Amino acid sequence: MSIIENHKTNGAAFCENPKLKARNVGVFYGEKQAIFDVSLDIGANEVIALIGPSGCGKSTFLRCLNRMNDTIDICHVSGEILLDGENIYDTKVDVVPLRARVGMVFQKPNPFPKSIYDNIAYGPRIHGLAHSRVDLDEIVEKSLQRAGLWNEVKDRLHSPGTGLSGGQQQRLCIARTIAVDPEVILMDEPCSALDPIATAKIEELIDELRENYTIAIVTHSMQQAARVSQRTAYFHLGQLIEVNPTDQVFTTPEHTLTEAYITGRFG
Amino acid sequence: MNYSSLIIAVLILLGGAYLLGRNRARAIASQGMRLHSLPTHYGALMALWTGLPPLLLLLIWALAEAPIIDHLLIAQLPEAVQQGSSSDIQLAISKVHNLAIGAGIEAAPELEPAVRHLLDLQERTLVLHSGMVLSLALLGIALTWRRIKADMRARTEVESIVRRLLFASSGIAVLTTLGILASVLYEAWQFFGKVSPFEFLFGTTWSPQVALRADQSGSSGSFGAVPLFAGTLLISLIAMFIAVPVGLMAAIYLSEYATPTIRQYAKPALEILAGIPTVVYGFFAALTVAPVIRELGESMGLAVSSESALAAGLVMGIMIIPFVSSLSDDVINAVPQSLRDGSYGLGATKSETVKEVVIPAALPGIVGAIMLAVSRAIGETMIVAMAAGLAANLTANPLDSVTTVTVQIVTLLVGDQEFDSPKTLAAFALGLVLFLVTLVLNFVALKVVQKYREQYD
Incomplete structure (x- = not known):
């Protein structure tokens, strides 16, 4: 498949009540350009799925949304990304509060080598969200409950987080992200290291979290995109090809590349 | 034939045997x-x-x-010598050896039969062992020649011989360690026969002077090693006090903050510290650091001896910085990037991430690195010998001169000595203690590092 020339995104890339607005975003690793001119809205309280073949730039784009790419020295971002109307790449913006507002869950569960309690309490502590031990206990309990992990771990809050199963670890990481009370949660293939049962639990959780948070999820599983998201964005070789309501993308895709991907002709 | 020409002959036969075996196999195949x-x-x-x-x-x-020939020679020595003590016999035998190679200072007619017997024996053994070695080699060729058949499993056999050879090589290292341990144990045992272990381990006076002759006026010697243990501990503590924080922070800078270019130059530069000979550190400590410390102390009205534990400890600390920094840098680098990402993703700053996530994750490895540095500090001799002095003071004052276990071992074994006096044997007892302490430290360090490896591999 060749790169499409006109850089035009099919479908409805913009929405009425955007939380995050990406405008003409390009990402460069040194000389090499990984993302080309992507413009996309992410609506408040929606789950948007970013899909596409490996190396299409969907993870790179996701990592732009909370400036995680800053940790890579040679990475450079052009264009602008607005969170509630404010450009997060503005020189005045401090990444620390930004990442507290836009949290991230990673592909591989990465609990810190600390107790379950301290894993959750880490974020609130560094941001000074709890004013007392009781406050902190409450945040930990609430976060674990929202992540659907409370009943499984309430008796062993002080045993190491690394001792949990893969699925539990990933829910722990989600609870950890929720604990700093973000507005947006970015998920980078959160289920790719998990078995189907753990995956089902996380998907259920994502659906519940939508009430309070805006979620962008990168996934390789089209079934997962279909199950959890309201809108789906299809990336191909660093370009945003098509954005539409999820039902529409999976039944009547506008672009031939999208159709080729979802029908399994490549990917 | 002497040994070297014998070995060359065997090697030539070995080369020939290779060609012979290969060609025979090819002939069978053809x-x-x-x-x-x-x-x-x-x-x-x-x-x-x-x-x-x-x-x-x-x-x-x-x-x-050599032992067999010596044994045979004893029978040829004069009656009077044979009746004498074992050291007399030893003396006579070395005389015989000297006479045989024509290095006799004075002629000794009474040893003449023994000398002739020795020359005769040497000639005969030479012929005997040359013959045996060469015929063994030829026998090897002949037997293997007969065994080579199409269905012979040569590959399996070669593999198993090679495996045994490799096993034997690793065995040499282990056996050497065991041998050293056994000899130290034996000598220490002898020492504890003369000085009670209780006095050695808990006595607080170290003054290992022993009268060499009965008529000599000398002290009876006292072997309380506590001042040495205390001195070792004090200097190692001072050294670790310098090396651990500086080394750790250097490692954190190198692995987390430095740009690749800085790291590329800074890391080898730091590791050069480990390559400086300790004797150079020693005179740096004795001639530069110690006087500075003394002057500083005097300007503040403190009495500082010109050889102080502080000077030795400071310089030793600098010497072991690279041990801590290099190993810690490696373990910090081994902490998965995903943990750092997780922390940054929550809005943590770099220093929070390092302090709260990276260091705890790398802690077992860092502890291992520190343990190895400690055993290095305890075993260090030269800096202490040059900068901290030889006086076995029992003190916790770093401005005093102290001495360590290793330095005392050196002083005990330098110069004239008898190998059965407690003074000399004390060195082995000290060596045993040192060996056990570093063994335990290394063991613990290895265990800790292993535990750490299991976590991420």
Whole structure:
């Protein structure tokens, strides 16, 4: 498949009540350009799925949304990304509060080598969200409950987080992200290291979290995109090809590349 | 034939055997038979059987020859000498050896039969062992030649011989360690026969002077090693006090903050510190650091001896910085990037991430690095000998001169000595303590590092 020339995104890339607005975003690793001119809205309280073949730039784009790419020295971002109307790449913006507002869950569960309690309490502590031990206990309990992990771990809050199963670890990481009370949660293939049962639990959780948070999820599983998201964005070789309501993308895709991907002709 | 020409002869035979074995295998193959192994395997097998047994025999012979000849010589010594003490016999035998190579200072007619017997023996053993070694090599060729058939499993046999050879090589290292340990244990045992272990381990006075002759006026010696242990502890503590924080922070800078270019130059530069000979550190400590400390102390009205634990400890600390920094840098680098990402993703700053996530994750490895540095500090001799002095003071004051276990071992064994006096044997007892302490430290360090490896691999 060749790169499409006109850089035009099919479908409805913009929405009425955007939380995050990406405008003409390009990402460069040194000389090499990984993302080309992507413009996309992410609506408040929606789950948007970013899909596409490996190396299409969907993870790179996701990592732009909370400036995680800053940790890579040679990475450079052009264009602008607005969170509630404010450009997060503005020189005045401090990444620390930004990442507290836009949290991230990673592909591989990465609990810190600390107790379950301290894993959750880490974020609130560094941001000074709890004013007392009781406050902190409450945040930990609430976060674990929202992540659907409370009943499984309430008796062993002080045993190491690394001792949990893969699925539990990933829910722990989600609870950890929720604990700093973000507005947006970015998920980078959160289920790719998990078995189907753990995956089902996380998907259920994502659906519940939508009430309070805006979620962008990168996934390789089209079934997962279909199950959890309201809108789906299809990336191909660093370009945003098509954005539409999820039902529409999976039944009547506008672009031939999208159709080729979802029908399994490549990917 | 002497040993070197014998060895060369065996090696030539070995080369010939290889070609012979390979060609025989090829000849069998050319008759249309299917060989079990490649022809080179048959050659290698033949070479191994030709070379190994004679060389092994040669080794055993070289080790056993001297005692056996000496034993045979005793019978030829004059009656009077044979009746004498074992040291008299030893003396006579070395005289015989000297006379035999024509290095006798004075002629000793009474030893003449022994000298003639020795020359005769040497001539005969030379012929005997040359003959045995060469015939063993030829026997190897002949037997293997007969065994080579199409269905012979030469490859399997070569592999198993090679495996045994490798095992023997690793065995040498282990056996040497055990041998050293056994000799230290034996000498220490002798020492504890003369000085009670209780006095040695808990006595607080160290003054290992012993009268060499009965008529000499000397102290009876006292062997309380506590001042030495205390001195070692004090200096190691000072050294770790410098090396651990500086080394750790250097490691954190190198692995987390430095740009690749800085790291590329800074890391080797830091590691150069480990390559400086300790004697250079020693005179740096004694001639530069110690006087500075003394002047500083005097300007503040403190009495500082010109050789102080502080000077030695400071310089030793600098010396072991690279041990801590280099190993810690490696373990910090081994902490998965995903943990750092997780922390940054929550809005943590770099220093929060390092302090709360990276260091705890790398802690077991860092502890391992520190343990190795401690055992290095305890074993260090030269800096202490030059900068901290030899006086066995029992003190916790870093401005005093102290001494350490290793330095005392050196002083005990330098100069004239008798090998059965408690003074000399004390060195082995100290060595044993040192050995046990560093063994335990290394063991613990290895365990800790292993535990750490299991976590991420």
